[in-house]
Structures are given as C-alpha cells and as structure tokens.
Amino acid sequence: MxxxxxxxxxxxxxxxxxxxxxxxxxxxxxxxxxxxxxxxxxxxxxxxxxxxxxxxxxxxxxxxxxxxxxxxxxxxxxxxxxxxxxxxxxxxxxxxxxxxxxxxxDLRNAKKVPPWSEAVALQAMRDIAAFHVRGLSEDGKVEAMAGKGVTDNWLNIKNNIDERNYFLGLFHENRNKAEAWLDAVIDTLIPIEGELMRPDQPWGLIHKDIRSDNLRFRNGNLVLFDWALACRGPLIFDVGFFFPSIEGEGGPIAERLLPEYKNEMASHGLEFPVFAEQSVAVATAGFFATRAGKPPIPLLPRLRYIQRLQLGPALRWSSNLLGLPTPPTLNFI
Structure with a gap:
C-alpha cells in the first residue's frame, strides 16, 4: 500500500x-x-x-x-x-x-540500499562520522533535541497496561515467553534509557532520521536527505537508531559497525563513554517497542511494518550489549 x-x-x-x-x-x-x-x-x-x-x-x-x-x-x-x-x-x-x-x-542514478554489503555499511559509518565532525561548528543553528518520546518508552510500557499489551501482542505464540523476558529486564532498561540525553558525551548536529529510504550512495559516498528533524543532540543517536534498519534489511549488525564509527570519531578526539552506547541501544529498542505493535496509521500505511522490521534487531542488540537474556522471536507479520 x-x-x-x-x-x-x-x-x-x-x-x-x-x-x-x-x-x-x-x-x-x-x-x-x-x-x-x-x-x-x-x-x-x-x-x-x-x-x-x-x-x-x-x-x-x-x-x-x-x-x-x-x-x-x-x-x-x-x-x-x-x-x-x-x-x-x-x-x-x-x-x-x-x-x-x-x-x-535528483539522485535516481545513485546507489540504493538494500541490499547492504559490509563495505557499503562501513562507508556509511565513516561518512556519518565526518558529517558529525563538520557539524560541530554549526550545531548552534538548530534546536536542541527533546528527550520526550525517546527516553521514556520502557517506563511507559511498565506503567501503562495498553502499551504493555501492544508490545506483547507482537509475539503471538511466544507471548508468555516475551512477558517473562520483559518482567526480567524492564527494571534494568528503564534507568539506562533515561541516560540517553546526558550532557557528558559528545553532542552536536545530528540528522535524527537516518534509515535506508532516506539515503543513497553517490560515487561511493553517503548522501542523506529528509533533513526536517535535524537538531543538536547526542551524536551517537544517529548511528544507534540507524543500526536496526541495516540489520533488519540483511546488513551487518551494530557490533560490527559501531567500532568503525567510534574509531573515526576518536581520530578527531571524540570519545564515547560506556553509558552513551548502552543508552542509545536501549532507547532505540524502547522507541520501536512502543510503536511497532500499535494499529496502522491510515496516512502512513507502511510505518508499522518498518517499525517491526527494526524492533527485532534493536531488542537483540540492546540485550546482547547489556548481557541480558535473549528476547524471544517476535511475530513479524
């Protein structure tokens, strides 16, 4: 549709x-x-x-x-x-x-993804890092990112029975396993998610909406469009929210791509504390967890499908990063 x-x-x-x-x-x-x-x-x-x-x-x-x-x-x-x-x-x-x-x-002759290759995904990491470094001098031209809707999703699932049921409904025959998993991990996820906006990490100009339908590769280099959500925020947000899109479309996982981005940033003196990586992984999973199971939006008919596509990789990454139990398989359809 x-x-x-x-x-x-x-x-x-x-x-x-x-x-x-x-x-x-x-x-x-x-x-x-x-x-x-x-x-x-x-x-x-x-x-x-x-x-x-x-x-x-x-x-x-x-x-x-x-x-x-x-x-x-x-x-x-x-x-x-x-x-x-x-x-x-x-x-x-x-x-x-x-x-x-x-x-x-018009970028109609530029390369589209998917399919993803490791080389293309790694190039995207390097190009995003270069953009972040350039943008440090211009982050005063945009508004600061707001945390609402990004840092409170797991908390909403815990406190709101409807939110909880929307999430658990994604698992169908695995619902009981998903409920046990959720009860075991949610009190760990909530405070970590809340650290996403901490100021003691690299902040700067971010795109805030990087996904495969918002990009092309022109002469081997990344080109991003749809800049409407650009703002000043945690730099790691751009790649953290991008990883599930890549993995969900058959590309490399976050654990392979994040080191490339961090190495590029480190070469410019920008280091990321452990909490930054953990919080963006958890916040990414929470963002999709509170949206993927909700009813379709008539004017956005493909949105829930894409959110389900990204939820599975986001849950896998955050659980693996924190050493939490592996979440059950969700029903993608």
Whole structure:
C-alpha cells in the first residue's frame, strides 16, 4: 500500500511557472515519487534541457506535520554548510497559496540500499562520522533535541497496561515467553534509557532520521536527505537508531559497525563513554517497542511494518550489549 500523495496534475500552474523560471528551462513532464512513509508532495521533474530534479514539500493532501517541519528542512539546506557534502544539491524553493516545494538534486542514478554489503555499511559509518565532525561548528543553528518520546518508552510500557499489551501482542505464540523476558529486564532498561540525553558525551548536529529510504550512495559516498528533524543532540543517536534498519534489511549488525564509527570519531578526539552506547541501544529498542505493535496509521500505511522490521534487531542488540537474556522471536507479520 502506498501513501496518498498528490498528482502532478494537482500542482497549480503558477507553481510550475516558478519552477521553470528558477531552473531556466521548461518542464517536459513530472511523475510522483514514493519513498518515506508519509503523504509528502514529491515529484521527479523532467526539464526540456534534459536535466531532472526532485520537488518535495507540502501541498494538496499534506498533513499538518508536513507543513510544520518543511521550514526546518529548508533552513538546513539553505543555512547549514556542514551538510553540503552529504546532502543533495539545493536549488531553492517555490510557493503559492497551499503549496511549498523544495527543489533538489535528483539522485535516481545513485546507489540504493538494500541490499547492504559490509563495505557499503562501513562507508556509511565513516561518512556519518565526518558529517558529525563538520557539524560541530554549526550545531548552534538548530534546536536542541527533546528527550520526550525517546527516553521514556520502557517506563511507559511498565506503567501503562495498553502499551504493555501492544508490545506483547507482537509475539503471538511466544507471548508468555516475551512477558517473562520483559518482567526480567524492564527494571534494568528503564534507568539506562533515561541516560540517553546526558550532557557528558559528545553532542552536536545530528540528522535524527537516518534509515535506508532516506539515503543513497553517490560515487561511493553517503548522501542523506529528509533533513526536517535535524537538531543538536547526542551524536551517537544517529548511528544507534540507524543500526536496526541495516540489520533488519540483511546488513551487518551494530557490533560490527559501531567500532568503525567510534574509531573515526576518536581520530578527531571524540570519545564515547560506556553509558552513551548502552543508552542509545536501549532507547532505540524502547522507541520501536512502543510503536511497532500499535494499529496502522491510515496516512502512513507502511510505518508499522518498518517499525517491526527494526524492533527485532534493536531488542537483540540492546540485550546482547547489556548481557541480558535473549528476547524471544517476535511475530513479524
């Protein structure tokens, strides 16, 4: 099932004219582009001069969240130079009443993942580390990350019977084993999850939403898009929340990738305390644990599937890292 995105025929003529003026070429045709999980207006535009570009933003059918984050993403492309080597080229934006689109480099010929190879995943770690180092000088241009919804998920599962049942319902025939596992570990997980936002670890500019549908590899190097959630936060958050996506899609596990990232950061004098690694692993698992089992969201039809895909690896990583009992297998379907 796909998200309900607007068609090119819905785009006002005035907006099309603005695109042509900005790109100094007539538009030959345009098609909808799918990716991500929401009803963002996204088009691939074919210009008469042979170039293509991506127009993405908010328009007909866009939800309030699209409109809220769009100015934040535009400000990243416009004002933060640290993202330039790791983001699509930005050509500007166009708008009319009810529509606002960002014009970006088309990465259709860049490498997609999955499939993941170890070499590609390790390159991603090095490129994220390089971005984090560059971003240290510009983290004052973004808001600080909020902990709510990230550091309190295991606590919510313990205190809220509905949250607990949503999580346990993912295990179906293994529910009794999952309940025993949860009762055995949750009091260990709660305080560790709460340490994620501690200031005594490397903080800086983070993307905050790195996953396979938000990236490509251009000439062998990582390119990230969808910068709407970028903020100042614990640097390890970017890779910690990325690992379950890679493992869930058949790529290397966190234990193979995190050392590569840490080594790159250490070469720039940035070291991560033990609590930082543990807390991001536990917080990542808690984030997906409180979401993957909930009812589908009509405008985001694929979201729960992706969250289930990432929950299993996140539970495995956090349990292994802390030496906790192995969680039972969840029902993925």
């Amino acid at each position: 796909r998200e309900p995105k607007p068609y090119w025929r819905d785009v006002p003529l005035e907006l099309r004219k603005q695109i042509e003026e900005k790109m100094v070429s007539s538009i030959r045709m345009a098609t909808r582009v799918f990716g991500g999980y929401g009803p963002t207006a996204t088009f691939r535009i074919f210009l008469e001069d042979g170039r293509t570009l991506i127009a993405k933003g908010a328009g007909q059918g866009s939800i309030a969240e699209n409109w809220r984050v769009l100015p934040l993403e535009e400000a990243m492309y416009r004002d933060v130079t640290a993202i330039n080597p790791i983001s699509p080229r930005y050509f500007g934006s166009v708008s009319v009443d009810g529509w606002h689109l960002l014009l970006l480099e």
